Amino acid sequence: MYNFIKQSYYVNMNEFYRNIFDALIMLDGLEKDLNIRHFSPNELRVFYTIITQNALNEEGSNITEIVNCSGMSRSTVYKTLKKLSNEGIINLTQSEDDGRESLITLVGNS
């Protein structure tokens, strides 16, 4: 992912930018191991919202909460949830409290 930047700029970077570059590589490694590098920024935003919501509520969160917390449109959230579900990253189950809502849980947390 960083090959272009590495080849073009790394040699000429001053110390400050080299340090920032190392930090970016560290963050990239995190995304690589989470297997989320191929996600678009919008999809990542929804994914990170789900993680945050799951940390706060182990029972999972519903779609309305994800829409409200992510600030994304309902259709974008729906599309992303479908993709994440197809990739086996999240589980979508019907909420017991409200039959119209789906409960989202991270695989391994459910």
Next chain:
Amino acid sequence: MKNFFIVSVTSFVFSSVLWILWHFIDTHILFFAGEGVFFYLPHAARVLCIVYFGYKAIPGLYLGELFGPYVIEPGFYTFPIYITSLISVMSVPLTLSMLNSLGFTLGHTISSPLNRRNYKHIFLITFISAGFNSLLVNLYLSRNNLSYANAITDIDQVLSFFIGDILGTVLVFIFLGLLLKPILKQAQNQ
């Protein structure tokens, strides 16, 4: 000298912004009210700035720790925080020194015992420094009969500081990943 100035300004701004953000979430967003101790965002600034910029980030970080409580929200803490802020900032250099003395020198290649390009190593530093910070700050508070917002300085507070520093740092990493991804993609496409 120029690099020291840039590093100091970056560390100061990063630390201050995280404190202001954390304070806003803690006091203005009802859902999180009073629970901010469980996701203390500014610890990420301490870890990231000292790991990536070195010890020259310490003055900027220390000023950043004091700036929020004294300028943005005076009176937020009920006692002078000069010492506790210094302990918090120094928890990361203390961790790096300890790891260094054990043979884990910080570097940026795959052969470095502690590779700053490996997020797992950064998490290790975060974990140990959170331990030092929670223990030493609370030790200072209990020895001097001080408390944060009238909270009792006990083992629960030590644990909540420890968890808060780790969770806060993880949240900032996630946020930075989200923020920087489009910039990196753009650079890659150019």
